[in-house]
Amino acid sequence: MGGPVGDPTPVWAVVALPLVLAALTYSAAAMDSAFHSGGGFVAPLREGVRLVVQQRRRTLAPDALLARIGVISLPAAALLAATVIPLDGGSVWEPPVSVVWFNAMEVVAWGSLWLAGWGVNSAFPLIGGYRFVAQGLAYELPHMFALITAGLGAGSLDLTEVAAAQDGLWFAVWMPVAFAVYLLSAVAMTFWGPMSHPVADDAAGGVAAELSGPDRLLFFAGRLALLTVAAAAAVPLFLGGGAGPWLPGWAWSLIKTYAVLALLVWVRGGFPVLRMDRFMTAAWMVLIPATLLQALVVGIVVVN
Amino acid sequence: MQTVAFWVLAVGAVGFGVAVFVVDSMARATFALLASFLCVGVELLLLDLDYLGVLVILMMIMEMLVMAVFMIMYMMNPGGLMPMTMVHNKRGALAISGSVFAALAAGVFLTPWPERRGSVPADPTFSVGESIMGPKMLVMMVIGIAILATMVASVVLATDRGRYDRPPGRADGAK
Numbered sequence: 115m116g117g118p119v120g121d122p123t124p125v126w127a128v129v130a131l132p133l134v135l136a137a138l139t140y141s142a143a144a145m146d147s148a149f150h151s152g153g154g155f156v157a158p159l160r161e162g163v164r165l166v167v168q169q170r171r172r173t174l175a176p177d178a179l180l181a182r183i184g185v186i187s188l189p190a191a192a193l194l195a196a197t198v199i200p201l202d203g204g205s206v207w208e209p210p211v212s213v214v215w216f217n218a219m220e221v222v223a224w225g226s227l228w229l230a231g232w233g234v235n236s237a238f239p240l241i242g243g244y245r246f247v248a249q250g251l252a253y254e255l256p257h258m259f260a261l262i263t264a265g266l267g268a269g270s271l272d273l274t275e276v277a278a279a280q281d282g283l284w285f286a287v288w289m290p291v292a293f294a295v296y297l298l299s300a301v302a303m304t305f306w307g308p309m310s311h312p313v314a315d316d317a318a319g320g321v322a323a324e325l326s327g328p329d330r331l332l333f334f335a336g337r338l339a340l341l342t343v344a345a346a347a348a349v350p351l352f353l354g355g356g357a358g359p360w361l362p363g364w365a366w367s368l369i370k371t372y373a374v375l376a377l378l379v380w381v382r383g384g385f386p387v388l389r390m391d392r393f394m395t396a397a398w399m400v401l402i403p404a405t406l407l408q409a410l411v412v413g414i415v416v417v418n
Numbered sequence: 419m420q421t422v423a424f425w426v427l428a429v430g431a432v433g434f435g436v437a438v439f440v441v442d443s444m445a446r447a448t449f450a451l452l453a454s455f456l457c458v459g460v461e462l463l464l465l466d467l468d469y470l471g472v473l474v475i476l477m478m479i480m481e482m483l484v485m486a487v488f489m490i491m492y493m494m495n496p497g498g499l500m501p502m503t504m505v506h507n508k509r510g511a512l513a514i515s516g517s518v519f520a521a522l523a524a525g526v527f528l529t530p531w532p533e534r535r536g537s538v539p540a541d542p543t544f545s546v547g548e549s550i551m552g553p554k555m556l557v558m559m560v561i562g563i564a565i566l567a568t569m570v571a572s573v574v575l576a577t578d579r580g581r582y583d584r585p586p587g588r589a590d591g592a593k
Contacts, residue, residue: 180445209468218476224483225452232445247483254480271469 123206131206135196138346138371139339145379146338165331173234173324181233185329188226188336195219195343200274200350202364213261213271216347220257220303223340224250227305227312227321230333234324242320246312249302249390252397253309257299259405263292264351267412273347277355286352288415291408293352295401297378300344304337307382311390345375424464431457439504444493445486447504452482469543 143158151157198205198212209215224247231243265271267289268279276285286293302309313320325333349355349370356363434454438447455478462471505511539545551558 177443177445180449183449209463209472211469211472214469214472214476218472218479221476221479225449225479228483228486229445229449244487247487251480251484 123204123208127206131196132193134201135193135339135342138342138375139192139335141372142338142342142375142379143335145376146382149380150383162331162335165326166328168327168330170329171324171326173236176235177233179233180229181329184226184229184231184233185325185333185336187222187229189332189339190336191219191222191226192336192339192343194222195340196346198273199343199346200277200355201367202356202362204274208272208274211271212273213265213276213351216273216343217258217261220300220340220344221250221254223303223305226336230325231312231321236324238317238319238323239321239325241317242312242314242323245317245320245390246305248394249305249309249312252390252394253299253302253401256295256397256401256405257303259402259409260292260296260299261351263289263405263409263412264296266409266416269416273350274355277350277357280352280354280357284352284354289352289408289412291404292412293348295405295408296348296352297374298401300341300348301378301381304340304344306337306341306378308385308388309390310382310387314387316387341378342371342375345378346371348374420464424461427457427461427464430454431461442503444489448482448486448489452478455482466538467542470546 140158144155147153147157148155195216197207198209198215205212227246228243231239231241231246264276264285267285268276270276270279301307305312311320313322317323322330322333346367349367353370353374356365356367358366358369361369431454434450434457437450438454441447441450456475459471459474459478462474465471547555
């Protein structure tokens with residue numbers, strides 16, 4: 115999230131990135147609190163402070179190293195994914211395949227959840243970890259196809275170029291299936307709302323059941339940060355990036371990011387948690403063929 | 419800077435590779451292997467092979483997670499709670515791996531390496547694909563789809579009913 119294309123990344127952008135991500139993540143937590151629990155905008159802060167000072171609860175014979183890696187890698191992956199997301203024409207790091215990098219960092223969450231679930235040596239977290247591996251496998255393919263469709267429409271795997279290719283017509287308008295599948299699978303990849311089976315109540319909190327204190331704070335902050343990054347990536351991928359009248363590019367990027375984020379946060383309240391073993395069929399039988407057809411349509415349009 | 423990064427990652431890749439055989443827990447061995455592959459992926463990024471590097475990182479994370487599920491299913495000591503070793507037939511294995519390493523290392527020094535001709539292409543990944551596949555690209559892509567279709571079809575034919583599918587005639591009822 116730095117200067118225009120071509121310039122070397124300024125130092126302030128590298129410093130600002132974690133701060134911007136943290137602010138957006140906190141907004142997500144505040145929106146969640148305002149929409150669903152009625153706790154107001156200070157509630158996440160209060161909960162965060164409570165978790166920071168809370169003493170850690172220990173389990174018998176944990177693999178503490180693996181559990182720690184699992185918990186810490188979740189916010190770390192969100193930050194690494196955020197480095198390639200353009201805010202105003204350019205991003206902090208500009209690899210020519212930033213779409214693939216973004217996806218790779220989302221997939222880190224598989225490892226995070228499995229490690230956190232395995233490491234604490236407790237049955238319910240382990241079940242949650244395995245649930246997420248299955249969920250990730252089922253949703254990675256439709257997610258990947260939705261990302262590739264946007265890349266195909268732009269002829270590039272660079273988020274900045276994908277945003278620039280939507281001159282006049284947003285990809286969300288002429289590839290609605292890919293956009294819908296992207297949002298749905300992004301919710302699944304961040305185990306949020308209806309896709310929160312890996313941390314669901316029926317398994318006593320799943321992966322997070324034994325996490326307490328700072329671990330729990332990092333884990334759930336990491337999840338919200340991943341959700342935030344997924345919302346921010348939807349802007350260059352499908353919503354025209356920073357394009358818009360009157361306001362500068364970064365302002366439009368932020369406004370659009372907030373809109374997508376509010377939608378994703380709001381989704382949590384309205385739908386029950388889906389049992390992944392049942393919903394797996396829908397992922398394989400409906401979403402993958404739908405995204406493939408969408409890619410075919412986009413491919414034909416691009417070739418012509 | 420790049421040289422330092424190269425050496426740190428190279429030592430890291432080998433170190434994590436050694437760790438795979440030292441740790442006594444299958445979970446740790448799997449993720450040590452993943453860490454080793456991630457080091458290799460970043461090495462590829464250093465070589466400006468962006469697509470290959472990022473792809474190695476993406477695929478290896480997915481692959482190691484799937485591998486973790488299967489290895490833990492099959493290994494006698496998944497959690498490191500009982501004595502376990504990843505090494506068998508130590509002397510034979512040492513002799514074989516030592517001589518293979520010596521042969522490969524000798525090859526590095528004995529091969530007359532060609533000088534670089536021309537300059538680095540704009541898109542190295544594309545050029546590697548072109549020079550490996552050449553005019554047979556179309557055939558390879560068709561074969562790739564055929565292999566995928568065969569795998570899906572054989573799984574569909576082999577599984578009459580999955581563990582979580584409901585029995586026929588009870589599509590709406592309880593499992």
